[in-house]
Amino acid sequence: MTRDAIKDLVLEIIKDIDEDADFEALQADQPLRDQLDLDSMDFLDIVMELRKRHKLQIPEEDYPQLASLDSCVNYLEPLLKNA
Amino acid sequence: MPFSLDKAAASYDVIVIGSGLGGLTSAKRLSYCGYKVLLLEFHHQLGGLATWFKRNGHIFDISLHGFPYGMVKTCKKYWTKEITESIVQLKNIVFDNPQFSLKTTFDRIDFTALLNKKFKIPQPVIDRFFATVAGMNFYDDQTMTTRELFEEFFPGRTDVHRLLMEPITYANGSTLDDPAITYGIVFSNFMNKGVFTFEGGTDKLIRLMTEDLERNGVMICTNAKVDRIVVEKGKVRGVEVNGRVITAPAVVSNSGITNTIYDLAGREAFTSDFLEQADAIRVNNSSCQVYIGLKKDADIEDRGDLLFTSSAPVFDSAELLDMQTHSKTFSVYYPKTRPGHDRYAIVASMNSRYEDWNRLSPVAYESEKQALIARTLIDLNRYFPGVNDKIDWLEAATPKTFNRYTLHTHGTSFGTKFEGLAVSRSIFKEVPGLFHVGSVGIIMSGWLGAINYGVIVANDVDSYIRSI
């Protein structure tokens, strides 16, 4: 998967969690939590969706890597290189 | 419609023991992940403590007194639109005790105004207090108690302590000596937007959840008491129920954490280190309730939805637990609560200890129950003068009642104290394939806590099954 495709994937999952999420002003290097009002349950949903869709196992200690859109892409890129 | 046990297959991907809100939600999430799920419930009705009963044309709700706004988001994500849309606000929360009487929407804006104007707390202190509790996380330092938190912000102000603590003590059994974070997390949840309820009643919620599970292919069996979780070679193999073994690589127990460890899996399944942690778990208190039904054509004035009443001079956690407590809540169910059902019902709730009721002889038990009803009516008459003549149903429940219906150790209403959470979270690391979901650690209790915990545990189960 390309970096752009991974970005779209993450945004698509967030959209499924919160259909009102507004990505217009989203800054990729800033925490998703503050900008989109995501809580820890939302991050768990992202982890579960990634496992469901791409069989990815993300251990709990890696959850902080999902903080911003950029860090998501950086973290997921090697894991999804063959997807 | 749930099935009887003989319809269950010989094996499943996951077996969920117990249909409390935690068990129901785990079952839902796991079926959504594509697993073949069996849900086994001991009782004939689903819902666990989220339950109701019918008498004489009345429907009495047991645990529908109020939950935080977070339920809207949670039900929208993990259940259905219809469930989400039935959540409505309870706008009139009343406090009445020797220190103060007031009516509030129980949210941050209203509480800020009350603390400032009525209790004369300077605005910056209020703001700092709210910021402090809102910033609390369960992994934060647990050494500070709620008592210390209150003393830091409102030294010596027992009236303010009461305003802040009394509702939370009823909501989850916590006391001034529990970790401040358990208080802060739950209090902040409520302060977000106030107190909400489920229009249509608990029976409607559980019916909608059951239908949703059935649509998702979950096999549900009631009157099915699991006697044992079968553990072989250190791993879960399935469950034994009515003399039959049904196999599954993963079992999620929504039975109490102590019941799960001691009664279902058995001590022999665990290491001594783990048992040491488990043995230190304190279960929370239980409850007493008095169910009051009004005659068909009777009505009462709107005095509020949820009344926190007490004639005790100051708030005292021990006083609230006493058999003779002068403190109780009244939940008033007006006809609007259940559209189409035009009856009034009132449920009085008190916190209570199992031991106090369990040690009574059968005769003393019955007479204490009657005394409880009599005391409740005296208190109720302060808010609804002359109500006695309008009543056509009176019944009481005690900690023994809660124990009988849920099997929970000492009839606990709100799971365990904080230490139960770590044990519940780590049980699958101890016995692969064995998971626990349900009220633990104070923060994972209540309707919202139990549902969210159901999602968290389903994530662990999914991760585990995919790794084997």
Ligand SMILES: Cc1cc2nc3c(=O)[nH]c(=O)nc-3n(C[C@H](O)[C@H](O)[C@H](O)COP(=O)(O)OP(=O)(O)OC[C@H]3O[C@@H](n4cnc5c(N)ncnc54)[C@H](O)[C@@H]3O)c2cc1C
């Ligand atoms: C009086 C009272 C008032 C409350 N009021 C509120 C309120 O206003 N708002 C709020 O948010 N929360 C309230 N609560 C708390 C809330 O109801 C609970 O925290 C929540 O419902 C618990 O869900 P749970 O998943 O832990 O499971 P539980 O409801 O405890 O259910 C466990 C289920 O497992 C079943 N089970 C146990 N052992 C077995 C076995 N061996 N085999 C098969 N089945 C088994 C039981 O029968 C039960 O159905 C109240 C609780 C009480 C008691």
